[in-house]
Amino acid sequence: MRERLKNPEIAGTRTGYVIRFTCPACMNENIIISKIPRDHFKERRDASCRYCRKRSTVLTPAMIARTDTGTVPVGRPEPSS
Ligand SMILES: [Zn+2]
DSSP states (O other): OOOOOOEEEEEEEETTTTEEETTTTOOOOOEOOSSSSHHHHHSSEEEEOOTOOOEEEEEEEEOOOOOSSSSSOOOOOOOOO
């Protein structure tokens, strides 16, 4: 059985230059560190799980609104189930 599946799209959370996402296959948390500013602004990127090598498309919302106070309330857009 040969299927051509698109990579699942999963939501990631961005903290500074670090993007975290949870692998949908093995539920491990992965971390992406974007070293290239241009790459950092992308809203989606392909990533593969470092544990099971499952490939996913990680979605990160546009840059979280900057605050001059330094406190950025980052919500955790994770599904509850
Ligand atoms: Zn995995």
